[in-house]
Amino acid sequence: MAYALDDIEAFLRVVETGSISAAARRLQRTKSVVSKRVSALETAFGVRLLHRSARGMTATDAGRDFYRRARAALAELDAAGEDLATDEQALRGSLRITAPMSFSTLILGPALFAFLRDHPGLQLDLDLDDRAADIAVGGFDLAIRIGHLRDSNLVARKLGTAERVIVASRDYADTHGLPASLDELPQHPAIGYTHVAATELWRFHGDDGPARHVPMTCRLVVNNGEAMRDAVLAGLGLALLPRFILADALADGRLVAVLPDAKPEPYGIHALYPYQRQPARKVRALVEYLQRTLQTI
Known part of the structure; x- marks a missing residue:
């Protein structure tokens, strides 16, 4: 079978990006060059590796299997070449x-x-x-x-x-009050994360005891931490978020820490x-x- 490593690399990039155009940009080659390399690989193997449609390109069953094995093999080859170099x-x-x-x-x-x-x-x-x-x-x-x-x-x-912190907006705290204990947390609406169940468990370290899991019902579910923070700033409820997302809003007083002595499990x-x-x-x-x-x- 006559094929080159460049043909395999072109095929891998097409699978990863979903199109000839995107693969060409990543490889810094023309679309015609990438297309020819993929076609050469299919000709060499005598099997179709890609489905072509108006929506882009996806791997066939044979293409997916070849992608998995070829990518692993090229990664090993790349690592072998790098290991010839010294640490300096x-x-x-x-x-x-x-x-x-x-x-x-x-x-x-x-x-x-x-x-x-x-x-x-x-x-x-x-x-x-x-x-x-x-x-x-x-x-x-x-x-x-x-x-x-x-x-x-x-x-x-x-x-x-x-580190994670429970937060609320100052307006929310003034209007609705804040929980005085973990037992009161479920009485307040939560801002949840899309990739967790709508009723999610907020996990806390126990003080000389077992960990505590508090079920929270989410009024709003969002798929991004900064959007969750912004929903809290809008007064829609409480959220448990990493401190790095909250630092500025906590520092300038737009957000307040809820139950600051609680110990949420860090991420x-x-x-x-x-x-x-x-x-x-x-x-x-x-x-x-x-x-x-x-x-x-």
Whole structure:
């Protein structure tokens, strides 16, 4: 079978982006070059790898299987080449990362941009989405997640901890009053997170006892932390959010801490990547850097 690594890379990028045009932009090639490379790969294998439609391109069953195996093989090849370099040699290549929106705009972005400044041989593709993207399907080298991790076949490395605070607007507090204890919390409407059930449990550390889970009924459910904060500022209820989202509004008095002596369970901040014999040197270096940079926020 006559095909080249460039053909495989073109196919991987088309699957990840969903179109020839987007893949061409990522690869910095023309659309015709990318199209020819994908066609050459299909010709070499004698099988259709992509469904073509007006909506874009999706992998066939054969294409999905080849994508999974080819991406893993190229990742191993990339890591093998990087491991030939010494620790003093410059990091090179591309990194594709998925991360939550608010955390990235407020915390992660500045850290990543400093890392890129120090390693000019790296290129970064940063995809911001509060949904937990599928690393394999999206072709990501690394995912940053905040919160409770689900069981998966991914390697998890803890980067730090995000403290959480219950908050209300000053107007809400003046109009409705604030709970005096955890038992009174359910009497107040909550602003919830889309990716948690409409009736969600707010978890608290116990004082010399078991953890406490308080069921809250959500008046409004939103899929972004900053939008949740803004809903609280509008007086729609209480929310339990990471402090890094609330810092400015708490500092200037627009928000007030509710039950400040309560101890909400903090969120863990993790980096996740696929299992392989050894992650690429650039991935290892970035994870180690983030572990130094993101501790308690």
